Amino acid sequence: xxxxxxxxxxxxxxxxxxxxxxxxxxxxxxxxxxxxxxxxxxxxxxxxxxxxxxxxxxxxxxxxxxxxxxxxxxxxxxxxxxxxxxxxxxxxxxxxxxxxxxxxxxxxxxxxxxxxxxxxxxxxxxxxxxxxxxxxxxxxxxxxxxxxxxxxxxxxxxxxxxxxxxxxxxxxxxxxxxxxxxxxxxxxxxxxxxxxxxxxxxxxxxxxxxxxxxxxxxxxxxxxxxxxxxxxxxxxxxxxxxxxxxxxxxxxxxxxxxxxxxxxxxxxxxxxxxxxxxxxxxxxxxxxxxxxxxxxxxxxxxxxxxxxxxxxxxxxxxxxxxxxxxxxxxxxxxxxxxxxxxxxxxxxxxxxxxxxxxxxxxxxxxxxxxxxxxxxxxxxxxxxxxxxxxxxxxxxxxxxxxxxxxxxxxxxxxxxxxxxxxxxxxxxxxxxxxxxxxxxxxxxxx
Numbered sequence: 128x129x130x131x132x133x134x135x136x137x138x139x140x141x142x143x144x145x146x147x148x149x150x151x152x153x154x155x156x157x158x159x160x161x162x163x164x165x166x167x168x169x170x171x172x173x174x175x176x177x178x179x180x181x182x183x184x185x186x187x188x189x190x191x192x193x194x195x196x197x198x199x200x201x202x203x204x205x206x207x208x209x210x211x212x213x214x215x216x217x218x219x220x221x222x223x224x225x226x227x228x229x230x231x232x233x234x235x236x237x238x239x240x241x242x243x244x245x246x247x248x249x250x251x252x253x254x255x256x257x258x259x260x261x262x263x264x265x266x267x268x269x270x271x272x273x274x275x276x277x278x279x280x281x282x283x284x285x286x287x288x289x290x291x292x293x294x295x296x297x298x299x300x301x302x303x304x305x306x307x308x309x310x311x312x313x314x315x316x317x318x319x320x321x322x323x324x325x326x327x328x329x330x331x332x333x334x335x336x337x338x339x340x341x342x343x344x345x346x347x348x349x350x351x352x353x354x355x356x357x358x359x360x361x362x363x364x365x366x367x368x369x370x371x372x373x374x375x376x377x378x379x380x381x382x383x384x385x386x387x388x389x390x391x392x393x394x395x396x397x398x399x400x401x402x403x404x405x406x407x408x409x410x411x412x413x414x415x416x417x418x419x420x421x422x423x424x425x426x427x428x429x430x431x432x433x434x435x436x437x438x439x440x441x442x443x444x445x446x447x448x449x450x451x452x453x454x455x456x457x458x459x460x461x462x463x464x465x466x467x468x469x470x471x472x473x474x475x476x477x478x479x480x481x482x483x484x485x486x487x488x489x490x491x492x493x494x495x496x497x498x499x500x501x502x503x504x505x506x507x508x509x510x511x512x513x514x515x516x517x518x519x520x521x522x523x524x525x526x527x528x529x530x531x532x533x534x535x536x537x538x539x540x541x542x543x544x545x546x547x548x549x550x551x552x553x554x555x556x557x558x559x560x561x562x563x564x565x566x567x568x569x570x571x572x573x
Contacts, residue, residue, distance in 0.1 A: 129165055129174075137165040141176040142196040149215065149251060149553070149562040152178075162196060164205045173197070173205030173237070177212040180241075183230050186223065201235040207282055208237055213244040216254035216302050217556045218295055221272075225290070228260050238262045238282040245275050247309030250553045250560050252302045261285050273301040296467045299460065299554055300335075303452060306552035307427075308339035310450050316425040320346040320418055322411055322445070323366065323374070325359035326484060327465055329429040330366050330475045332452045334468045336427060342371045346424060349376040350411045352383065354490060358478055365476045375418070379410045386410065408444030416447055425449045428549050433458040435548065435559060436508045437498055437534070438541030446548050454551030455558040457508065458484070458501040499530060507534050513557040543567045 129137040140159035144152035162179075164171035179196040181187060197208060208231065214224060228239045238261050245255035257270040259280040265287035270276040272293060311319060319336050323329050336345045347367050351360050367374045386406055387394075394402075419426040428448035430440050432455050440446050453461055465475050484494040484501075498504055507526060510516045511534070518535060522528040545559045546567060557563055 139174045143178040173200035173208040208239040215251040247306035252306040318344040318424040321427040323347040323363035325362035332429045345372045347374045369474045408441035412444040412447035451549045451551030457505040
């Protein structure tokens with residue numbers, strides 16, 4: 128709607144309604160029958176909405192549409208294109224948006240203003256970065272990324288600026304902070320808590336929470352067991368001191384002992400296995416939820432995308448919580464985010480980067496007892512989940528076919544866990560959650 132002097136002087140409707148990935152618009156809306164320029168102060172404004180500018184097969188070959196709303200407006204002699212978007216962030220998205228706009232400008236020789244939403248809504252993070260392109264195809268103005276901004280541009284001025292170039296890890300960090308802040312506040316919470324294990328995942332999540340909400344609003348909970356290493360406690364305390372956050376220490380050994388005593392008759396004759404390991408995780412999850420309920424704090428889960436892919440997580444244990452902050456971040460990228468957090472000051476202890484990852488649920492346990500090395504696992508997860516490649520295509524990249532099959536089967540078989548996971552912030556072009564709807568019950572082809 129165009130508002131002027133307290134009145135609605137024009138309304139325009141969206142033509143292209145996406146129904147892929149996270150979008151479900153045709154389920155709720157009907158498309159515009161036609162779109163005409165808005166006449167305002169002697170100018171003909173070509174107002175189009177978000178997806179309306181995306182039918183560009185030259186840049187986006189998988190376009191599902193058969194008409195180009197921008198071209199239809201251009202045929203009606205517009206003076207300026209204005210696109211209003213709620214275009215969610217993922218890596219590489221900003222460059223693609225700019226390329227799309229410059230394509231339309233080159234084709235129709237008219238200036239183009241792209242205005243994008245800023246903020247987090249559930250799983251999605253909107254990165255803003257509104258910009259204007261002159262009729263000559265030059266960038267005239269660019270608003271801030273991941274922050275609200277007001278930018279004035281004279282579309283008759285042909286002065287060009289250089290685009291702001293940001294490294295991808297800065298975008299990932301800022302997207303996580305913005306998504307965490309908005310999710311927490313829009314859900315009515317002021318404070319958050321999380322379990323601190325001394326590992327990189329919980330350390331990065333804690334640091335992000337401090338950046339998003341302030342140190343006074345973050346509680347770190349240590350829950351050591353007799354399997355916990357000395358470093359898991361000392362590194363957690365170092366982190367808490369560096370971040371200046373409050374901590375609670377709740378040892379789980381007494382509760383674990385009581386559970387085992389209660390279960391002893393039922394477990395009689397059965398050897399210890401993953402049940403005892405998961406029991407510890409569930410005790411921790413119960414303690415965290417008790418604190419969440421008692422003090423009205425949002426519990427953050429700390430699992431990453433590599434673990435969630437493989438089902439290397441415990442239902443009703445470490446998966447307990449209201450938001451999965453890094454659930455769309457692969458393990459090796461979590462380390463990169465940690466290094467970025469430490470760019471000016473070493474907030475995360477160095478041992479968190481160098482020690483072998485471990486759930487510490489049995490003696491001398493390491494992640495790689497159950498998982499392939501992350502340097503191998505992460506590219507395969509990315510190829511399957513984000514790029515949609517199959518076994519043969521992934522194996523052709525140089526990976527052992529049997530290993531690829533094992534990983535892909537584990538990803539498929541763990542869908543039931545992910546369906547019960549907390550919503551997670553979406554950073555990639557294909558995150559688990561509403562953008563990747565897969566059946567849980569499927570025939571086992573092993």
